[in-house]
Amino acid sequence: MRDVAIVGAGMTRFGELWESSLRDLFVEAAVEALTSAGADHLDDLYVGNMSGGQFVGQEHLAPLMADHLGMAGIPATRVESACASGGAALRLGYMSVASGMSDVAMVAGVEKMTDGADVTNVLATAADQENEVYHGITFPGLYAMIARAHMAKYGTTDEDLAWVSVKSHHHGSMNAKAQFHREVTVEEVMSSTMVADPLTLLECSPVSDGAAAVILVPLDQAKKYTDRPVRIRGVGQATSAMALADRRDPAALDAVAKAAERAYKATGLAPKDIDVAEVHDCFAIAEIACIEAVGFACEGEGKDAARSGMTALGGKIPVNTSGGLKSKGHPVGASGVAQAIEIFEQLRGEAGERQVEGAHTGLTQNMGGSGASSLVHIFERV
Amino acid sequence: MRDVAIVGAGMTRFGELWESSLRDLFVEAAVEALTSAGADHLDDLYVGNMSGGQFVGQEHLAPLMADHLGMAGIPATRVESACASGGAALRLGYMSVASGMSDVAMVAGVEKMTDGADVTNVLATAADQENEVYHGITFPGLYAMIARAHMAKYGTTDEDLAWVSVKSHHHGSMNAKAQFHREVTVEEVMSSTMVADPLTLLECSPVSDGAAAVILVPLDQAKKYTDRPVRIRGVGQATSAMALADRRDPAALDAVAKAAERAYKATGLAPKDIDVAEVHDCFAIAEIACIEAVGFACEGEGKDAARSGMTALGGKIPVNTSGGLKSKGHPVGASGVAQAIEIFEQLRGEAGERQVEGAHTGLTQNMGGSGASSLVHIFERV
Numbered sequence: 001m002r003d004v005a006i007v008g009a010g011m012t013r014f015g016e017l018w019e020s021s022l023r024d025l026f027v028e029a030a031v032e033a034l035t036s037a038g039a040d041h042l043d044d045l046y047v048g049n050m051s052g053g054q055f056v057g058q059e060h061l062a063p064l065m066a067d068h069l070g071m072a073g074i075p076a077t078r079v080e081s082a083c084a085s086g087g088a089a090l091r092l093g094y095m096s097v098a099s100g101m102s103d104v105a106m107v108a109g110v111e112k113m114t115d116g117a118d119v120t121n122v123l124a125t126a127a128d129q130e131n132e133v134y135h136g137i138t139f140p141g142l143y144a145m146i147a148r149a150h151m152a153k154y155g156t157t158d159e160d161l162a163w164v165s166v167k168s169h170h171h172g173s174m175n176a177k178a179q180f181h182r183e184v185t186v187e188e189v190m191s192s193t194m195v196a197d198p199l200t201l202l203e204c205s206p207v208s209d210g211a212a213a214v215i216l217v218p219l220d221q222a223k224k225y226t227d228r229p230v231r232i233r234g235v236g237q238a239t240s241a242m243a244l245a246d247r248r249d250p251a252a253l254d255a256v257a258k259a260a261e262r263a264y265k266a267t268g269l270a271p272k273d274i275d276v277a278e279v280h281d282c283f284a285i286a287e288i289a290c291i292e293a294v295g296f297a298c299e300g301e302g303k304d305a306a307r308s309g310m311t312a313l314g315g316k317i318p319v320n321t322s323g324g325l326k327s328k329g330h331p332v333g334a335s336g337v338a339q340a341i342e343i344f345e346q347l348r349g350e351a352g353e354r355q356v357e358g359a360h361t362g363l364t365q366n367m368g369g370s371g372a373s374s375l376v377h378i379f380e381r382v
Numbered sequence: 383m384r385d386v387a388i389v390g391a392g393m394t395r396f397g398e399l400w401e402s403s404l405r406d407l408f409v410e411a412a413v414e415a416l417t418s419a420g421a422d423h424l425d426d427l428y429v430g431n432m433s434g435g436q437f438v439g440q441e442h443l444a445p446l447m448a449d450h451l452g453m454a455g456i457p458a459t460r461v462e463s464a465c466a467s468g469g470a471a472l473r474l475g476y477m478s479v480a481s482g483m484s485d486v487a488m489v490a491g492v493e494k495m496t497d498g499a500d501v502t503n504v505l506a507t508a509a510d511q512e513n514e515v516y517h518g519i520t521f522p523g524l525y526a527m528i529a530r531a532h533m534a535k536y537g538t539t540d541e542d543l544a545w546v547s548v549k550s551h552h553h554g555s556m557n558a559k560a561q562f563h564r565e566v567t568v569e570e571v572m573s574s575t576m577v578a579d580p581l582t583l584l585e586c587s588p589v590s591d592g593a594a595a596v597i598l599v600p601l602d603q604a605k606k607y608t609d610r611p612v613r614i615r616g617v618g619q620a621t622s623a624m625a626l627a628d629r630r631d632p633a634a635l636d637a638v639a640k641a642a643e644r645a646y647k648a649t650g651l652a653p654k655d656i657d658v659a660e661v662h663d664c665f666a667i668a669e670i671a672c673i674e675a676v677g678f679a680c681e682g683e684g685k686d687a688a689r690s691g692m693t694a695l696g697g698k699i700p701v702n703t704s705g706g707l708k709s710k711g712h713p714v715g716a717s718g719v720a721q722a723i724e725i726f727e728q729l730r731g732e733a734g735e736r737q738v739e740g741a742h743t744g745l746t747q748n749m750g751g752s753g754a755s756s757l758v759h760i761f762e763r764v
Binding site: 001021023050051052053054056057058059060062063064066067072073074075076077078079080081082088091092095096098099100101122124125126127128129130133237238239240241242246254255258368369372373 | 383403434435436438439440441442444445448449454455456457458459461462463464470473474477478480481482483504506507508509510511512515620621622623624628636637640750751754755
């Protein structure tokens with residue numbers, strides 16, 4: 001397999017983008033990615049999207065996106081793994097270039113969530129339809145149960161959860177493309193509307209529109225496109241039991257742990273080698289469970305990370321410097337690709353106020369549903 | 383890239399399978415495929431599915447399928463390209479094994495269409511939502527327009543269309559897993575209910591449930607699993623303008639032609655080298671346009687192929703010996719994989735009454751929507 005690098009990136013602002021359709025969002029991000037890489041053609045295209053069908057009545061969207069980009073003809077494939085669709089697309093783009101199937105591939109993620117669909121019901125189709133959704137559960141409810149399990153097992157508190165959002169909003173306040181730029185306090189988070197006990201409104205990621213795209217080429221051709229390529233060192237992917245009730249431990253995310261283990265094995269790296277990371281904080285409890293699963297904190301100790309500053313800018317391992325899904329926004333199919341863009345910018349030293357000084361190695365962790373699928377990618381500065 | 387072989391296959395009967403859910407269908411096909419290959423583990427899983435979200439309220443179905451197969455933990459990815467979802471999944475499984483990412487991969491396709499969803503409206507989401515569907519078009523209507531364009535340009539007749547269905551039903555009558563086993567006459571086809579002029583009911587593929595799965599391994603390890611592996615020689619994938627109105631010629635399927643051209647280039651083969659083929663006959667006109675696009679007939683001459691017997695069993699190039707989508711059934715996400723299974727069985731000499739004598743090289747052509755995405759795979763006996 002060939003080494004693979006990211007040589008360009010583009011993304012829309014994330015938010016309620018009433019003026020842009022699904023295809024508009026994709027094209028905006030894709031054109032910016034092509035321009036930034038100076039690429040004038042594509043050999044292959046992967047589009048991560050959770051539910052164009054349910055959100056806007058559009059399946060079969062990979063050829064449509066290629067067409068609207070003015071590139072009808074190229075191979076184009078849509079990939080879905082709920083909120084991990086972007087991460088799954090990135091893995092396929094990596095495989096396409098690594099295998100030699102293509103020399104210039106685009107990986108994009110896109111979701112249009114604010115077009116009138118019943119978002120909570122659409123998102124619920126990422127859970128087990130027969131064993132969970134049918135009985136009325138929604139995603140805030142599923143993550144509330146994960147939070148309750150974590151609280152019962154490790155003594156995690158409401159305040160621990162709130163600190164995660166405080167940190168996310170602090171980081172997001174420095175990201176021009178984030179949905180929210182307002183800092184919040186622990187008191188504001190804790191006193192915001194209860195969505196699913198113990199998760200408050202400010203501990204839940206928002207409903208967002210947005211798209212993100214990156215250009216992948218073989219590492220040995222990367223300097224044709226940019227003097228600052230970022231290498232994809234390796235990827236791990238895993239699944240777990242789908243229904244929460246079928247899991248070994250509802251407080252643990254086994255698919256995330258396994259995906260991370262595979263990514264570390266593929267790269268020969270360990271958690272201590274990572275300088276900056278984006279993890280899947282769809283709810284505050286998710287960031288806590290994810291940093292434990294990828295090995296930044298020991299089991300049960302993720303609860304202290306935001307409060308202590310360990311995962312904040314300037315801390316030992318800054319997590320979600322982009323603002324994360326909470327503050328940057330969470331157009332579900334795009335999030336996995338947007339995570340890669342934050343790491344791409346960090347490793348190129350382009351993150352501005354959010355820059356992690358001297359960042360050499362970065363990690364992204366993206367997951368679907370209540371964590372039954374997960375992707376972990378590891379990147380390094382070349 | 384490594385050479386890749388199929389070493390096992392499994393599929394459900396296709397039809398209105400009221401007793402089986404989406405997950406049941408997948409597991410039945412997957413277990414049969416694993417058993418037939420004697421494989422006890424998987425390194426990777428790709429699931430082609432067009433619209434679990436709209437048909438049965440289930441997105442995020444790759445981890446769910448891995449879980450229900452008793453293999454939670456493995457990497458699992460769902461791929462969607464409308465009715466070409468199965469073919470797109472096959473390409474990814476091929477890439478996974480060819481690249482060295484995995485040594486044992488399953489490629490499956492599954493669709494549950496008879497669970498109460500408004501099938502015509504769900505299928506319509508494979509067309510251009512803004513420029514076609516919004517204005518009321520459905521798939522029978524789109525293919526009727528393709529048929530009218532073909533008729534106007536080449537003099538194709540209602541009887542030419544009918545002969546395609548007569549052939550399909552003849553082949554399907556010999557396939558135990560087909561949805562329909564009844565032979566039909568030209569008169570019956572032509573006098574059946576008009577669906578979208580000029581396409582009659584017996585010229586439209588049915589609404590079906592079903593699943594199909596194959597096991598892929600590196601060719602040099604294939605003999606561990608079977609003494610009759612079938613090599614995947616190569617694959618071509620392409621897209622075209624999505625909306626019919628945006629195409630160079632509505633009577634031609636440019637994505638199919640381009641995908642075939644790429645598959646021939648990848649393998650060094652030509653249409654004359656193919657002994658047996660499955661093409662995407664979602665409507666009778668589709669088979670005619672597809673055999674032209676893949677080069678079995680010259681432009682405008684596909685209309686004569688079924689009537690002359692050229693594409694029937696015993697003819698120069700037997701097409702859709704399985705019965706095709708028309709007679710075997712068309713659970714949309716499964717069809718691309720089921721096509722590969724027919725060729726797998728033909729090249730192993732296991733097709734029974736439908737056997738093409740001495741078949742050495744086979745081709746599958748799968749497409750999405752009105753043809754904006756297409757996959758062509760070429761296979762050979764080892």
